[in-house]
Amino acid sequence: MNTPLRDPLKELIHLQDGRLEQFLVKRRTDLAEGREPDPLGIGTLAMTVPLYCQPASRYYLDASFNELMREAVDDFLLTQLESGCISLVNCNIDSPPDTAFKIHLVSLVYQVAARSGLEQIRGIQDGLFTFMVRARPCLLTGGIHTPNHRWVMAGALAKMYEIFGDEAYRERAFQFLDEGFDMTEYGEWTERSNAIYNGACAIHLYDVGVIFGHEPAFEVIRKNLGMMQYMLHPDQSVATEYSGRQDLGQTMMMNDWYYVIYHLMASLDKNPVFLSMAQITEETSPKGASALIHWMLYPEAMCLPDNVPALSENYTILLGEGNEALVPRNIPYLGKLVQHPHGASVLRHRKGKLSVTLMAAQPELMYIQYGKARMFGLKLAAGWFGIGAVAFPSIKKTGMERYSMDIELEGCYFQPLPKEHFADKNGIYVNMPNHLREKTNIQHLQLALDFQLLTDGVEVSIRSKTIPGIYLQAVCMFDSLGELSGDGLEQVAPHMKQLVNGDAVFSLEGDCIRVSSGAKEHKDVSMRNEKVNRDALNVTMNYVTPTDVTIRFQAYACEGEDQ
Structure with a gap:
């Protein structure tokens, strides 16, 4: 009997449909029992907008989401300060780099909405556009306080340049990029954070490489992703035992950033190691909203071949x-x-x-x-x-x-x-x-x-x-x-x-x-x-x-x- 071919996009849609259903059930239960439900924001939109725009989802054009998405946009816009920045409320206040992290996701959700051409989603699209417009002074003048923030800022500025075409974004990005990359000859960043910030640097620098045509960005991605083949334990958890950041000593799998970047780089380079690592992320990463969004925006680049080599153990x-x-x-x-x-x-x-x-x-x-x-x-x-x-x-x-x-x-x-x-x-x-x-x-x-x-x-x-x-x-x-x-x-x-x-x-x-x-x-x-x-x-x-x-x-x- 022939095994039916996998449809990764269909699987992701089904997975996200299930997560959205769980979110809605919990929200209804919290409200019914007098508990404060989880706050709405860009995370809610990253979950709902792709499914609303995706014909294969059971939530496609579901009008019952209109009010929820509008509330999420309104609540999200309220988090933005006069400076155009947001705060990471338990840590970084009035924070340009945390705004840059959000801009990456905001821009992707915005592009999903824009490319759908759906008039029903136009109000949500406009709200995301408003957030990006307001973020301009934050990104063009704001600073950083950790090494990886430079590459997150550069990636956010690249996405803003892609959407707005304003040369000021390119010029600001290269003020950070011109400092040079803080990477060893074997592919390790200063922060030595295999479970979190390697992926963050890679996904943001991919945008830099594609949008600005900046080949050095791809070179450091390749070096770091190549090093990561040696950083998996027998259960495919990531080696965090020498991290310089908050993943130190944590048992963590490769996250959605890794899922996306290994697929994209495997498609770009046809590198067998990247193909193998992408296959491992298929099996171990959470495959959340970011994974589905990238499949919707870049379906050809996210595809893996049928036969992927196994990684050496x-x-x-x-x-x-x-x-x-x-x-x-x-x-x-x-x-x-x-x-x-x-x-x-x-x-x-x-x-x-x-x-x-x-x-x-x-x-x-x-x-x-x-x-x-x-x-x-x-x-x-x-x-x-x-x-x-x-x-x-x-x-x-x-x-x-x-x-x-x-x-x-x-x-x-x-x-x-x-x-x-x-x-x-x-x-x-x-x-x-x-x-x-x-x-x-x-x-x-x-x-x-x-x-x-x-x-x-x-x-x-x-x-x-x-x-x-x-x-x-x-x-x-x-x-x-x-x-x-x-x-x-x-x-x-x-x-x-x-x-x-x-x-x-x-x-x-x-x-x-x-x-x-x-x-x-x-x-x-x-x-x-x-x-x-x-x-x-x-x-x-x-x-x-x-x-x-x-x-x-x-x-x-x-x-x-x-x-």
């Missing part, structure tokens, strides 16, 4: 090898450091259900996932001038499937300041130029980690021999949804167990990670200033220098195993 790749990131070395540290710095080394290792990430420049230096079982981070904390968990500046390849991290930490004390440096400070320590104090009792602690990647896990060797008697602690942070077992586990604090000897096994839905083996060379529950992750199941192992030990992490299917 076996690779080891070190990104940013040799890059030295700024991390705390001199303790006490008197300055400010950048978190998750641009270009810090990242290693990704996949063997089917096994997924490992090694990360320089942050305390959570290793992530392991096997199927459903996740260890969100391995940390090495030191009893060294209150440093807590140590961040290492780089990752280096040292042999076949073998890598290392190392650091030399300086500890010291400080001399009194000469009188001329504190005479006018009234004894207030924090007002004194403390960075000018001379150091005393300087000492150095060398720490080194070696990683041997295995087909079923990782071996981590911890070495420190320069100063005897220093307390060290390895901290394994497991998913709180799973269970820990092992005769050598002792509960030492809420959310924290110590593996004093033997092995511990973490299990979740038949997938396991075994940690071998325990140690209790000192009795401290945690190192001073070490932050306990209370959302995780923490397992610690305690060492005292000189230290030369190996921890083995073995991943395997354990369903039915007697633990």
